[in-house]
Amino acid sequence: MKYTHFLGLCVAVLLVGCLDQQISDEEVLDQQLLAAISKTSITGSFQHYVLPADNQLTSLPNIDPANPLTQEKIELGKMLFFETGFGLKPRYNELTGTYSCSSCHVPSAGFTPGRFQGIADGGIGFGYSGEMRRKEDQYGSTDVDAQGVRALSMFNTAYVTNSLWSGTFGSQDNNVGLEAIWRADTIAYVNDFGYKTLETQNIENYTIHRMTINEETITKLGYKELFDNAFPDLPKEQRYSPIGGSFALSAYLRSLITNQAPFQRYLRGERSAMNDQEKKGAMLFFTKANCTSCHNGPAFNANTFQAIGVNDLAEIDGALNTSKTDKRNFGRGGFTKDSRDNYRFKVPQLYNLRDANFYFHGSSKNTLREVVEYFNAGKAENPNVPADQLSSNFIPLNMTNQEIEDLTAFLKTALFDPEFQRFIPDQVMSGNCFPNNDTWSKQDIGCN
Numbered sequence: 001m002k003y004t005h006f007l008g009l010c011v012a013v014l015l016v017g018c019l020d021q022q023i024s025d026e027e028v029l030d031q032q033l034l035a036a037i038s039k040t041s042i043t044g045s046f047q048h049y050v051l052p053a054d055n056q057l058t059s060l061p062n063i064d065p066a067n068p069l070t071q072e073k074i075e076l077g078k079m080l081f082f083e084t085g086f087g088l089k090p091r092y093n094e095l096t097g098t099y100s101c102s103s104c105h106v107p108s109a110g111f112t113p114g115r116f117q118g119i120a121d122g123g124i125g126f127g128y129s130g131e132m133r134r135k136e137d138q139y140g141s142t143d144v145d146a147q148g149v150r151a152l153s154m155f156n157t158a159y160v161t162n163s164l165w166s167g168t169f170g171s172q173d174n175n176v177g178l179e180a181i182w183r184a185d186t187i188a189y190v191n192d193f194g195y196k197t198l199e200t201q202n203i204e205n206y207t208i209h210r211m212t213i214n215e216e217t218i219t220k221l222g223y224k225e226l227f228d229n230a231f232p233d234l235p236k237e238q239r240y241s242p243i244g245g246s247f248a249l250s251a252y253l254r255s256l257i258t259n260q261a262p263f264q265r266y267l268r269g270e271r272s273a274m275n276d277q278e279k280k281g282a283m284l285f286f287t288k289a290n291c292t293s294c295h296n297g298p299a300f301n302a303n304t305f306q307a308i309g310v311n312d313l314a315e316i317d318g319a320l321n322t323s324k325t326d327k328r329n330f331g332r333g334g335f336t337k338d339s340r341d342n343y344r345f346k347v348p349q350l351y352n353l354r355d356a357n358f359y360f361h362g363s364s365k366n367t368l369r370e371v372v373e374y375f376n377a378g379k380a381e382n383p384n385v386p387a388d389q390l391s392s393n394f395i396p397l398n399m400t401n402q403e404i405e406d407l408t409a410f411l412k413t414a415l416f417d418p419e420f421q422r423f424i425p426d427q428v429m430s431g432n433c434f435p436n437n438d439t440w441s442k443q444d445i446g447c448n
């Protein structure tokens, strides 16, 4: 009896000893990781990567002084983004009122189209996350509203100072001094209004995406009171116009912050929010793989333009409304017309890309693993991009297969905010089906 007691005690001591050891191994990994994150952060602290909570959004940068952030605007923009009722300028009448911003920016596909190219007017069908959308038969390939690059995500656009892959919009930051260039550009004349990039682009978006927003349509669809409550100080000619619409949409876009991702919870002190593999992947991201040499902003975006030589959308069979000479294939250079900017693209944010289905501006990759393999190889796939144009940080990384797996896990799950449903409205004022309202989409979405 005494003997077994003694044995039991020994086992208990051993177990506690082991547990102690395990906890401290984990702690060491956490300390090393936090140190690596701080070391590579442009502020010297891992706090640089902590995104604000949903109730702290007014601390975000780049808020337009003409459009202070309020809950009323966010709630209004949340419906406008999905509202198909403003889609009143289709090329063919049959598709009147069938498309919205979210036709190309689908929340469950990371606010990307869910297929290699988004289609708004001229598209029918949806599937689960946009993957089944297709061109309607009577539309020619240049009739549709489809752009020559993959749509960017809407997550964390609060950190973008010049929007689009080319950084075309906004008069500040990268575009200071480029007045002559934007005045000669087909869409960027709105930069002269002097707003921040989101406000600027979203004014023009109403034209580009064939929508009509004015007092009549706002009233008819049931939004008048919401505009009055959100913009009591905006003169009526601006309030019921693309300006009021843009201000609300911009406020909503700023609220799309992925602060519930495991990596965010981890940075806030919840050390078990990431598993071992994700932590190893994070370590690679910040050290050996040197991803932050380019992706160095709070949401791993950057307001710089880098050439990594990926293929263009025009290379994909069935790409609509684009060609080998599309100016968008030239990235920043397509806007500035400076050959040194050719093939340089804005560094995109990296959250909630798990279900995007297509990656890079030309949708040339289908999985995050393929993206990581591409960076690991450090070799341009696009023969048009001259070697001396490639970013000096785009180099082979010599990662092992296990390391590639770990880094992929970090991107896929640690940088994924599973609570993104909070950004989708329960309904829109018109009562229409969303994000699309054509017969086939309604069936797919279950609106009938």
Ligand code: HEC
Pocket: 081, 100, 101, 102, 103, 104, 105, 118, 119, 120, 121, 145, 146, 147, 148, 149, 150, 151, 152, 153, 157, 160, 162, 163, 164, 165, 166, 198, 201, 202, 205, 206, 209, 249, 253, 328
């Ligand atoms: C036909 C598809 C389509 C529709 C509809 C659409 N977008 Fe986009 N969106 C895109 C594409 C493609 C890009 C990238 C274009 C580029 O870089 O040249 C983009 C880029 C953006 C960006 C820039 C993001 C960044 O990081 O630079 C914002 C903001 C945006 N869209 C907002 C909206 C809003 C708001 C609406 C509705 C008014 C809308 N979009 C409707 C396809 C679409």
Ligand code: HEC
Pocket: 153, 285, 289, 290, 291, 292, 293, 294, 295, 305, 306, 307, 308, 310, 345, 346, 347, 348, 349, 350, 353, 358, 359, 360, 361, 362, 368, 371, 372, 375, 376, 391, 392, 393, 394, 411
């Ligand atoms: C030389 C700068 C640079 C480095 C280093 C870099 N990236 Fe990128 N990354 C970019 C640019 C620029 C793009 C967009 C390129 C394009 O589509 O033309 C991009 C795109 C991506 C995308 C696709 C995003 C989307 O919306 O399609 C992912 C994912 C990504 N990078 C992850 C990483 C990871 C992981 C690393 C480290 C292994 C890394 N990047 C290193 C510049 C860089």
